[in-house]
Amino acid sequence: PPARPLAGRSAIVTSGPTHEPIDPVRYIANRSSGRQGHAIAEALRDAGASVTLVSGPVSLPDPDGMVVRHVETAGQMLGAVEAALPADVAVFVAAVADWRVATESSRKIKKTGEGAPALALAENPDILATIGHHAERPGLVIGFAAETDDLLENARSKLARKGADAILANDVSPAGGVMGGADNTIRLVTAEGVEDWPTLAKSAAAKRLAAWIAARLGRKGSA
Numbered sequence: 001p002p003a004r005p006l007a008g009r010s011a012i013v014t015s016g017p018t019h020e021p022i023d024p025v026r027y028i029a030n031r032s033s034g035r036q037g038h039a040i041a042e043a044l045r046d047a048g049a050s051v052t053l054v055s056g057p058v059s060l061p062d063p064d065g066m067v068v069r070h071v072e073t074a075g076q077m078l079g080a081v082e083a084a085l086p087a088d089v090a091v092f093v094a095a096v097a098d099w100r101v102a103t104e105s106s107r108k109i110k111k112t113g114e115g116a117p118a119l120a121l122a123e124n125p126d127i128l129a130t131i132g133h134h135a136e137r138p139g140l141v142i143g144f145a146a147e148t149d150d151l152l153e154n155a156r157s158k159l160a161r162k163g164a165d166a167i168l169a170n171d172v173s174p175a176g177g178v179m180g181g182a183d184n185t186i187r188l189v190t191a192e193g194v195e196d197w198p199t200l201a202k203s204a205a206a207k208r209l210a211a212w213i214a215a216r217l218g219r220k221g222s223a
């Protein structure tokens with residue numbers, strides 16, 4: 001296969017968690033190191049794509065050779081993704097917080113000695129679902145499903161509901177050590193069926209995904 005099968009193609013990748021502020025010092029977040037998302041952005045770059053990486057707060061360095069947009073909240077992440085359209089492929093790896101605090105306090109919430117404050121939550125936008133049904137939808141839209149139970153069933157329902165072409169399902173039960181770890185065991189779910197990948201280093205899983213994307217898109221201009 002060609003060394004740079006994604007030359008001339010553009011890609012958007014989301015990575016990391018989002019932080020949803022409660023007040024100036026506190027936030028709600030998901031667990032995510034950003035390792036898998038950043039590795040996918042790097043693999044797409046290495047395959048020749050022009051990559052925009054939209055990253056929530058992570059402790060990883062910005063990868064070279066791509067545009068990196070830093071965001072904090074889900075709302076900002078959606079805005080940065082939409083600003084990066086159009087693209088040939090989008091891969092949604094970020095662990096986006098499902099909820100934000102309905103009304104962020106501009107001041108630090110004080111302990112009153114009269115019990116804990118009640119936090120009203122509001123639903124965040126689903127970035128994958130928004131882009132999966134977008135007027136400028138990329139030709140290939142890929143999401144992740146990190147599950148502890150009913151992996152395939154949940155992945156299949158996400159495919160349809162979110163308008164994705166593929167869902168990479170992985171088991172994040174604590175015993176597997178996927179969260180923050182170096183390896184990932186992926187089942188790639190499409191409308192056509194399920195492809196079971198062996199346990200791979202996150203960088204190797206990323207390379208395999210980049211190759212899958214290249215095969216799926218075909219050579220630029222040859223379609």
Ligand code: C5P
Nearest residue numbers: 092093094096125126127128143144145
């Ligand atoms: O529904 P669930 O959070 O399990 O879906 C996971 C997939 O959806 C991932 O690809 C994730 O990046 C994406 N997602 C998103 N915006 C959200 C929630 C999830 O893009 N608000």
